[in-house]
């Protein structure tokens with residue numbers, strides 16, 4: 001087998017930035033000319049995060065093939081600039097589901113089905129499914145923290161893989177926390193020692209230890225960790241806190257992490273070309289201007305729920321050499337009376353995706369404000385649907401227009417649950433070979449879209465055929481299409497057969513656009529998404545107009 005595997009585990013506590021560290025290491029290996037992919041194994045029992053509340057688990061990230069995945073996959077795609085699929089994220093639930101389905105089918109020929117070997121074998125085959133002759137390295141991040149009960153089968157599976165594949169094919173990296181105790185003025189290595197001890201008790205001896213720390217660790221501390229944890233002295237690295245997440249690849253490079261990996265795994269790695277990362281970090285630190293973007297949504301107190309959105313806006317800032325000042329506004333607190341005051345400082349207003357009725361009227365009030373006051377507006381998924389409702393109510397005069405999601409008895413369901421959708425979705429399910437219960441309720445994954453010339457959308461993409469990712473149930477109701485167009489709504493993007501409206505926009509406005517898809521999933525720091533780039537550009541013009 002050509003592919004080599006790097007397993008990244010975490011210790012001490014969660015939220016140490018394991019996903020970002022894994023993504024940064026992968027990016028460094030890619031910069032060294034290696035072909036790299038990355039996978040996340042999540043120990044929770046949900047079959048995928050699609051059913052999980054964003055307040056608890058953060059954003060559900062959607063891949064081209066319609067998999068609903070952990071938000072770490074968003075980091076992986078952004079750092080590596082590659083498209084991942086449902087093979088890049090497995091949960092315990094998914095693994096058990098497969099094993100139980102096989103058991104019911106009689107595949108185990110009457111044997112007793114057990115965690116070892118059946119569950120662990122299934123985990124191993126999910127990991128090994130990444131391997132191919134053209135892939136040099138697969139990084140595999142194990143979710144959770146060493147010591148969690150539910151993580152045990154995953155750790156056992158990766159332990160076995162070293163024996164199965166050989167030492168030069170498998171590397172273990174363990175990320176821990178080395179806290180700095182202010183009163184004592186020193187860092188403490190004990191949590192790291194305990195965490196590695198726990199890992200070793202499961203049969204895994206890490207090769208590299210990454211120590212998250214707010215101060216650089218000196219050689220003595222590293223030597224102490226190396227001694228107590230039984231690793232090479234030059235295999236202990238500081239993963240220091242960074243101001244901006246995109247500094248992390250350079251920070252880890254300066255520590256020598258990727259070089260050590262290349263030596264240990266005997267990788268044919270060249271010197272890395274880090275100029276794009278250096279330029280990016282330079283750009284982030286030296287903005288020429290600044291804009292305030294108001295994000296009017298429901299999950300504003302839990303930023304993880306808008307991870308990709310936040311990043312895509314930052315990328316739009318990079319493209320315009322503008323620092324973004326993010327203002328998250330709870331739409332439940334917006335009313336037609338206070339909207340002017342609440343949004344007065346915003347150079348651009350964004351209404352993101354969401355589900356359910358809560359806060360919808362506040363979003364609509366924000367859109368009225370953006371439309372009437374010519375503030376650049378970007379509506380994504382639910383945000384686009386709200387823009388259509390707002391236009392129908394306040395420009396067309398259909399006062400009770402709504403989405404069937406919020407009011408099933410509305411006389412004017414401008415956004416509705418498509419009846420044809422059921423046939424359409426059956427085809428999708430067959431085509432994508434997805435679980436029927438998923439395709440059954442949502443339009444998920446990448447769909448083609450055709451753009452009209454002379455529109456904001458076409459100006460942004462500079463091409464007519466695009467593909468974007470979706471995650472929603474409701475659609476624009478074509479029964480209202482002609483009337484809305486006559487009233488001035490521009491339909492600038494549709495499915496190639498014109499049956500689905502994908503982008504709406506306004507003329508006589510500096511920049512007002514709503515899209516049914518989620519462009520934030522495909523924006524990367526090196527290739528900012530065209531819609532985010534143009535939205536921020538419009539916000540910059542707006543802010544400069546204000547100061548004149």
Ligand code: GLN
Nearest residue numbers: 353354381382472473474
């Ligand atoms: N709730 C809307 C729907 O299901 C929008 C979903 C979204 O914004 N992702 O169609």
